[in-house]
Amino acid sequence: MKKIFIILILAFSYDQFYSQNVYDYRVKTTSNAKDRAKILDLVRIELQKNYDQKFVFVVNKLNVSAGFAWFEGFVHKKDGGNILLEPGEDNHINALLKLKGSQWKIIKMETFIKEVDWDDFFYKTQAPKKIFL
Numbered sequence: 001m002k003k004i005f006i007i008l009i010l011a012f013s014y015d016q017f018y019s020q021n022v023y024d025y026r027v028k029t030t031s032n033a034k035d036r037a038k039i040l041d042l043v044r045i046e047l048q049k050n051y052d053q054k055f056v057f058v059v060n061k062l063n064v065s066a067g068f069a070w071f072e073g074f075v076h077k078k079d080g081g082n083i084l085l086e087p088g089e090d091n092h093i094n095a096l097l098k099l100k101g102s103q104w105k106i107i108k109m110e111t112f113i114k115e116v117d118w119d120d121f122f123y124k125t126q127a128p129k130k131i132f133l
Contacts, residue, residue, distance in 0.1 A: 020128045025062040025069075036062065038104050039069050043095050046106055047075065054078035057093070063131040067099040070121075070131040075111065083112075090114050096121050 025036045040057060047055050054077070061072040075091045077083055083091055094116055095109040107127075108120050122132060 020065050020130060022063050022065040022128070022130045022133075025064055026059050032064075035064065035069075035104075039064075039071060039097055042097065042104050042106060043071060043093070043109065046109060047093075047111065050111075053083075063133075065128045065131045068125075068127040068131055069095075069097040069099070069104065070127070071095040071097070085112055088114065094121065096125060096127060098127075 023032065025032045025039070028036055039062065040059070044055055044057070047053075055075050056078050058074040058076065059071070060074070061070065063070045072094050073092075075083065075093050085091070089112040092113060093109070093111045094113075096107045097104045098107050099105075107125060110116065121127075122129065
């Protein structure tokens with residue numbers, strides 16, 4: 001009975017991890033333009049509120065699956081100037097968003113850091129793990 005239970009758990013875990021489609025929104029296309037713009041604008045607005053500056057992004061990763069979006073990239077000032085960073089900081093950004101109804105909401109965002117706190121992103125959310133890959 002214990003072996004059957006373990007097999008069922010493994011089968012369910014496999015299905016959860018591998019069966020979900022992950023859509024790559026890193027590059028803007030006609031099919032992803034609307035959601036991509038909403039996601040990046042939301043992150044940009046949050047940064048502007050926190051730092052009172054206008055920013056643009058270099059998108060390294062923007063994966064969407066099962067109502068979640070994972071964004072990794074670099075932040076640059078819109079005017080081309082330098083971002084004043086503290087020692088140990090860089091211009092890296094990570095954000096996990098969730099689609100609620102028709103609106104994206106930021107669950108967790110880390111900016112100007114070198115080391116990602118993966119516990120908060122990977123283990124403490126219900127986001128499909130494939131979006132982080």
